[in-house]
Amino acid sequence: MTTVPIGPIHPIFKEPLRIKLVLDGERPIDAEIEMGYVHRGIEKIMEGKHVHKGLYLAERVCGICSYVQSFTFIECVEKISKIEIPEKAKYLRILTCELERIHSHLLIIAMYCLSIEHETLGMWILNSRERIMDLLEMITGNRINTGYNILGGVRKDIDKEMITKIYNVLDKFEDEIKTIREAFETAPLVKLRSRDIGILKYFDIMKTRAVGPVARASGLENSDVRLRYKYYKELKTYKPVSRKEGDNFARNIVRFDEIEICIKMIREVLELYQEVGGPIREKCEIKGGEGENRFEAHRGELTYKMELTNHGFIKRIMIRTPTTMNLAAYRYMLKTCPTVADAVATYVSIDPCISCTEKTLYIVEDGKIKYIW
Amino acid sequence: MIKKFVRKRSIHLCVVNTGGCNGCDVEIVSCLAPRYDIEQYGIYVHNNPREADILVISGPTTLPWIDRVKELYEKVPEPKIVVAVGACALSGGIFKEGHVLGGIEKIIPVDVKIPGCPPRPSEIIEGILKSVHLLAEKEKRLKK
Numbered sequence: 001m002t003t004v005p006i007g008p009i010h011p012i013f014k015e016p017l018r019i020k021l022v023l024d025g026e027r028p029i030d031a032e033i034e035m036g037y038v039h040r041g042i043e044k045i046m047e048g049k050h051v052h053k054g055l056y057l058a059e060r061v062c063g064i065c066s067y068v069q070s071f072t073f074i075e076c077v078e079k080i081s082k083i084e085i086p087e088k089a090k091y092l093r094i095l096t097c098e099l100e101r102i103h104s105h106l107l108i109i110a111m112y113c114l115s116i117e118h119e120t121l122g123m124w125i126l127n128s129r130e131r132i133m134d135l136l137e138m139i140t141g142n143r144i145n146t147g148y149n150i151l152g153g154v155r156k157d158i159d160k161e162m163i164t165k166i167y168n169v170l171d172k173f174e175d176e177i178k179t180i181r182e183a184f185e186t187a188p189l190v191k192l193r194s195r196d197i198g199i200l201k202y203f204d205i206m207k208t209r210a211v212g213p214v215a216r217a218s219g220l221e222n223s224d225v226r227l228r229y230k231y232y233k234e235l236k237t238y239k240p241v242s243r244k245e246g247d248n249f250a251r252n253i254v255r256f257d258e259i260e261i262c263i264k265m266i267r268e269v270l271e272l273y274q275e276v277g278g279p280i281r282e283k284c285e286i287k288g289g290e291g292e293n294r295f296e297a298h299r300g301e302l303t304y305k306m307e308l309t310n311h312g313f314i315k316r317i318m319i320r321t322p323t324t325m326n327l328a329a330y331r332y333m334l335k336t337c338p339t340v341a342d343a344v345a346t347y348v349s350i351d352p353c354i355s356c357t358e359k360t361l362y363i364v365e366d367g368k369i370k371y372i373w
Numbered sequence: 374m375i376k377k378f379v380r381k382r383s384i385h386l387c388v389v390n391t392g393g394c395n396g397c398d399v400e401i402v403s404c405l406a407p408r409y410d411i412e413q414y415g416i417y418v419h420n421n422p423r424e425a426d427i428l429v430i431s432g433p434t435t436l437p438w439i440d441r442v443k444e445l446y447e448k449v450p451e452p453k454i455v456v457a458v459g460a461c462a463l464s465g466g467i468f469k470e471g472h473v474l475g476g477i478e479k480i481i482p483v484d485v486k487i488p489g490c491p492p493r494p495s496e497i498i499e500g501i502l503k504s505v506h507l508l509a510e511k512e513k514r515l516k517k
Contacts, residue, residue: 008441009420010420011418011420014390014398014402016389016390016438036435036437037392037435037438038390039435039436039437040433040435040471040472041472042471044471045468056467057467060394060467061394062395063393063394063395063396063397063398063491064399066394066396107402111402123405123407126403126406127408129403129406130406130408133403143491144400145396145490353395355392355394355395
């Protein structure tokens with residue numbers, strides 16, 4: 001038995017993490033995940049700070065899904081204080097959130113293509129991602145860590161020129177994504193490296209509580225919080241996607257499917273936005289209390305639980321991020337990985353986000369602490 | 374003479390995330406995209422410290438990284454340049470009160486600083502390109 005350490009610095013990893021693979025010959029049997037490189041104690045920093053400061057910190061829990069983090073945080077505060085945001089702000093929030101979902105999914109598919117050494121397709125995807133980044137910059141003012149949300153609404157409105165530009169860019173982007181998807185589905189290299197590799201079975205989801213695209217690719221269609229979220233119930237174009245294979249290929253195709261639905265949703269939201277009028281932000285008052293809010297981040301279910309004082313100071317906050325569950329599922333996927341290179345590609349395909357995950361977490365098995373994350 | 378020319382056109386990067394929020398790293402990945410195309414300047418991202426010329430560091434340096442960053446810095450062959458990307462790498466940024474060291478400058482010398490949270494890809498490329506002439510100067514100093 002040999003162990004191969006991968007990381008914390010590796011050409012494919014965006015983030016530091018060490019995986020120790022236990023090998024039998026060339027076949028990986030088990031993996032031990034060593035974390036702690038990104039632990040900054042972000043929940044502890046937030047304690048005792050005002051909500052307005054906490055909002056900026058929540059955005060920097062993760063850079064890739066920064067808007068979703070601040071969205072869930074601010075909706076949680078609004079839920080506790082019983083604030084209703086204006087209609088316009090609601091649609092602008094959905095619009096930005098879905099644009100960011102497209103950018104996050106494209107980034108991870110590109111990283112997957114780079115990890116299976118299909119560099120051409122990876123660069124192609126990164127190029128069409130820049131179109132979405134332009135839109136995000138136009139709407140919010142920054143590419144990443146936008147600072148767009150504020151208590152009771154959003155900071156900036158969009159005008160008619162911006163709406164026509166969004167429509168134009170989406171039309172071009174839709175054509176591009178069709179060609180890219182066709183290239184991904186038919187490429188023999190992608191087929192060789194991703195079909196029937198890293199399979200997560202339906203019954204393994206029950207053991208690991210996998211969420212998001214990982215669970216949806218294994219046949220669990222209802223693992224989508226947007227189905228039960230108030231804003232998305234009125235949208236007609238929204239429907240969850242799922243596949244049954246559960247391998248690396250299925251996980252990426254689920255992401256492609258979601259991008260297509262996101263484009264349809266953005267078009268519908270823009271139509272709804274043009275019908276309503278009024279302000280984008282309302283005056284409001286923060287009330288103390290406890291509450292929790294769940295939302296579907298790009299990687300799965302995201303939960304914010306918090307307790308506030310009457311003047312809006314954070315007493316205690318708990319963040320539960322999707323990668324915690326998906327990393328547990330990674331050990332079950334290893335059974336169908338024939339080589340170390342496939343194990344690395346499988347790791348990338350679950351869309352890991354370590355800086356989200358690094359809160360202190362104990363995993364107890366048989367009364368003993370097995371892992372401290 | 375040839376070496377001076379070659380030094381400008383073949384630079385290898387090693388990107389180290391010392392516990393940031395990924396924002397800077399995503400922007401460094403965007404530099405690889407055909408729109409910005411960092412390879413047209415002869416800059417390649419390899420993430421192998423032993424063949425790197427420039428160490429690009431982002432993040433506020435969490436506690437487990439303190440020893441590792443020193444080790445990494447020693448692994449990079451001379452002449453070498455350290456580029457600190459983002460507000461976190463410069464001063465600890467928004468995480469200054471947390472379990473972080475706050476600023477990479479406390480443990481290793483930094484040559485180029487790129488502020489921003491996160492800096493745009495064009496700014497990162499500009500910062501790296503401006504640091505290239507330092508490599509040749511450092512090599513001269515080494516020979517003396």
